[in-house]
Amino acid sequence: MILQKHIFSILGSVFLLLASGCQTDEPVPYKLNVPSWFPEMEIPAENQLTKARIEVGRKLFYEPLLSLDSSISCGTCHLQENAFTQELPISLGVDGALGLRNAPTLANIGFAPYFFHDGGVLTLELQSQQPIFSVDEMRFSIAGFLERIENDAEYKRMFAEAYNREPDAFGITRAIASFERTFISATSRFDQFEYQGITDALSEQEKRGRTLFFSETAKCSSCHEPPLFTNYKFENIGLYLNYADSGRARISHLSEDNGKFKVPTVRNVELTAPYMHNGSMQTLEEVVEHFNSGGVNHPNQSEKIQPLNLNQQEKEDLVAFLKTLTDQSFLTDTEISNPN
Amino acid sequence: MNKYLILFFLSGFVLSSCNKDGCIDPTALNYDPNAEAEDGSCVYLTQNLNFQFNSKLGTADFAFDTEALVNGRKVKFTRAQMYLSGFTFNGNSGEYALTNPYLLLKAGISDYNLGYLPVGDYSTFSFSAGVDSVSNHTDPASFASSSALSANNPDHMHWGWDPGYIFFVLEGMVDTTANMDGTANAPFIFHVGTDALRVDMAFAKQINSLADGTNIEMDVDWLKLLDGTNMTGDVATRSTHTTNNFSLAALMVSNVDGAFSVH
Numbered sequence: 001m002i003l004q005k006h007i008f009s010i011l012g013s014v015f016l017l018l019a020s021g022c023q024t025d026e027p028v029p030y031k032l033n034v035p036s037w038f039p040e041m042e043i044p045a046e047n048q049l050t051k052a053r054i055e056v057g058r059k060l061f062y063e064p065l066l067s068l069d070s071s072i073s074c075g076t077c078h079l080q081e082n083a084f085t086q087e088l089p090i091s092l093g094v095d096g097a098l099g100l101r102n103a104p105t106l107a108n109i110g111f112a113p114y115f116f117h118d119g120g121v122l123t124l125e126l127q128s129q130q131p132i133f134s135v136d137e138m139r140f141s142i143a144g145f146l147e148r149i150e151n152d153a154e155y156k157r158m159f160a161e162a163y164n165r166e167p168d169a170f171g172i173t174r175a176i177a178s179f180e181r182t183f184i185s186a187t188s189r190f191d192q193f194e195y196q197g198i199t200d201a202l203s204e205q206e207k208r209g210r211t212l213f214f215s216e217t218a219k220c221s222s223c224h225e226p227p228l229f230t231n232y233k234f235e236n237i238g239l240y241l242n243y244a245d246s247g248r249a250r251i252s253h254l255s256e257d258n259g260k261f262k263v264p265t266v267r268n269v270e271l272t273a274p275y276m277h278n279g280s281m282q283t284l285e286e287v288v289e290h291f292n293s294g295g296v297n298h299p300n301q302s303e304k305i306q307p308l309n310l311n312q313q314e315k316e317d318l319v320a321f322l323k324t325l326t327d328q329s330f331l332t333d334t335e336i337s338n339p340n
Numbered sequence: 341m342n343k344y345l346i347l348f349f350l351s352g353f354v355l356s357s358c359n360k361d362g363c364i365d366p367t368a369l370n371y372d373p374n375a376e377a378e379d380g381s382c383v384y385l386t387q388n389l390n391f392q393f394n395s396k397l398g399t400a401d402f403a404f405d406t407e408a409l410v411n412g413r414k415v416k417f418t419r420a421q422m423y424l425s426g427f428t429f430n431g432n433s434g435e436y437a438l439t440n441p442y443l444l445l446k447a448g449i450s451d452y453n454l455g456y457l458p459v460g461d462y463s464t465f466s467f468s469a470g471v472d473s474v475s476n477h478t479d480p481a482s483f484a485s486s487s488a489l490s491a492n493n494p495d496h497m498h499w500g501w502d503p504g505y506i507f508f509v510l511e512g513m514v515d516t517t518a519n520m521d522g523t524a525n526a527p528f529i530f531h532v533g534t535d536a537l538r539v540d541m542a543f544a545k546q547i548n549s550l551a552d553g554t555n556i557e558m559d560v561d562w563l564k565l566l567d568g569t570n571m572t573g574d575v576a577t578r579s580t581h582t583t584n585n586f587s588l589a590a591l592m593v594s595n596v597d598g599a600f601s602v603h
Contacts, residue, residue, distance in 0.1 A: 120502040126479050130500025143494035165377035169481035169491035250583045
């Protein structure tokens with residue numbers, strides 16, 4: 001019995017000794033401000049949110065050293081005042097290189113099950129690497145960036161605090177994803193009206209537009225489903241008979257996916273012009289007119305896209321409603337703005 | 341005694357929930373699955389297996405920015421590299437798959453150490469051009485820095501997109517004139533990958549693996565990879581990122597097996 005006692009005592013001490021070699025500072029967990037009417041956000045177990053992770057992610061998101069000529073950061077093409085989009089059909093990369101598609105909004109991006117207009121990337125962690133490598137965007141490498149910050153004491157301190165490691169691809173990609181998960185937009189006038197019982201948050205015209213948006217005739221909400229205003233499905237909306245960009249088919253190689261793109265959220269849509277995967281439409285009026293027309297009848301076109309025969313008043317009402325999805329506090333939130 | 345038991349379990353709990361440095365390379369002898377950051381402590385079995393890849397342009401030695409003929413057209417390479425993976429050896433002592441199966445083959449660079457091959461006699465070996473479908477869809481940021489697949493590797497090739505790694509990168513300039521009497525001044529670009537285009541290859545070779553070093557010499561003809569192409573003013577004949585021009589990518593890949601030979 002005495003021997004047993006000693007064994008446990010020794011074992012215990014050894015474990016304690018080993019444990020004491022570890023970093024003891026507890027990371028400060030970060031509680032996302034997800035409203036009750038939103039779904040839960042799934043966050044990888046290996047990359048749970050902490051203040052330190054979000055902080056270094058924020059620095060990286062606005063870091064031009066991630067691009068070949070140190071001219072472009074994530075925030076260059078994803079501007080907060082435009083709900084993290086840019087007012088260009090296609091954003092420009094290093095040396096003015098033309099990208100592939102319209103920069104999508106990052107509002108509520110942490111809820112998305114996959115990324116890019118074609119859904120070709122399954123995690124935010126992987127997504128954050130693509131613009132760095134892409135010759136049409138930052139045209140650089142993580143290794144190149146690591147060399148640039150080799151002697152940067154602040155990055156070293158931040159990565160040690162966030163991931164208990166030196167700056168590397170793992171930490172960089174996890175940190176950017178962490179920061180982006182804090183992009184929650186849920187305080188529009190629509191939210192006040194719909195979920196917080198503030199009945200005068202919408203005008204009469206906006207209410208008419210709302211009724212139309214959710215109606216069986218217009219069917220807008222069958223794809224742009226609240227509360228996130230997307231169902232994340234891939235749809236062909238009959239923009240062209242021949243799509244220059246095959247969309248989802250680029251990933252699936254299936255002809256029935258030709259011209260299908262991920263349904264985008266319409267939250268903050270007032271500020272995310274130009275519209276469509278290629279930025280081909282400048283105004284919301286044009287977009288509404290397209291859906292009113294019923295599309296060009298592409299073989300893969302969604303059955304939901306039918307001529308709507310809306311009158312001028314109804315079209316204006318719809319546009320007015322769409323603008324109630326603008327979230328002013330999201331656009332000016334200093335927690336997610338450029339810290340530099 | 342219960343007190344100690346509690347202490348024991350508590351200690352274990354503290355241990356498992358903390359971050360620590362160690363060897364994060366799964367191919368190392370002292371791989372520590374609980375380690376989160378590499379501390380340079382990895383220990384490997386004797387690194388006795390060396391591959392020598394002699395880069396060629398047809399029968400000539402490979403050189404960048406040097407003209408050679410493909411289907412009568414002048415071409416010159418500015419970048420040429422590919423992933424090789426899944427190195428496996430067969431012989432009297434059975435099958436052995438290398439624990440470090442990834443290699444980034446760069447034109448003009450000949451010597452590669454592939455780690456440990458047990459002492460014995462082998463008669464065949466095989467590898468793939470490309471990356472196996474599991475690793476191809478693994479986050480490049482999650483590999484140990486020592487891996488050719490790691491995003492920390494300055495040469496690593498990945499689309500940052502679901503198709504995964506770019507297995508082959510061939511870039512250069514080509515003469516696109518109709519009479520093929522011009523200069524190689526139009527760019528060609530082959531960025532080729534996707535699971536479907538991995539090429540599995542096998543070679544016969546008597547290998548007597550020794551503890552102090554085993555060398556395998558192969559030739560790889562980069563020019564051969566462009567066989568059958570007719571690169572003209574039409575960009576689609578000389579540019580593919582695989583999914584946007586699958587047939588051209590597949591044509592290039594059909595040449596891969598023939599580009600490798602045991603020296």
